[in-house]
Amino acid sequence: MLAAARTIIVREGAQRFRITEVTDAAGVGRGSFYNHFGSRERLVAAVVASSLEELARRTADDQPADLDPAVAASNSDRRFVRLAVDDPPFARLLSSLAHSDDVFLQAVRPFATQVLAPGLASGRLSAPDLGIALAVLGGGVIATIRAILAGTAPADADSLHAELMLRQFGIAPDEAAEISRLPLPAGA
Secondary structure (H helix, E strand, O other): OHHHHHHHHHHHOOOOOOHHHHHHHHOOOHHHHHHHOOOHHHHHHHHHHHHHHHHHHHHHHOOOOOOOHHHHHHHHHHHHHOHHHHOHHHHHHHHHOOOHHHHHHHHHHHHHHHHHHHHHHHOOOOOOOHHHHHHHHHHHHHHHHHHHHHOOOOOOHHHHHHHHHHHHOOOOHHHHHHHHOOOOOOOO
């Protein structure tokens, strides 16, 4: 049902899709929808969370084990900010949720932790509290996506966001600027 819903919601918009479109496309009865989701808003949030989890999983798994933890963090961060450029309909859907930062953080937290853990363990990255650092980071991603979609962010907003994120994790300003402007790996 989630795959059918994502296609329909992105095409029609979160406010205009009909539940019967989703249930018909998924080949399930309308009662199944209400048993699983209960409301349109919960379905939209589930679609967004599922899509974010998949992207986060791919992003974390695509990082080579021997990659500098700061580069891995930068690549991951930039990939999420670039949703506004690479998939504007989905980015609009994400940023339109009343609780988008909560949905984003819950979906990506395990994978962000996976990417950041080696750097934190080695001392390459530092944070007084990972949970608070991730909350700040997640809110910043959503705000930057909104700025890109609104046309108020510079073309290199992904690199600028990554630079600030790296500085948040203790990387020196010059090095953070350099790392955040490295070419993204293919597929990122």
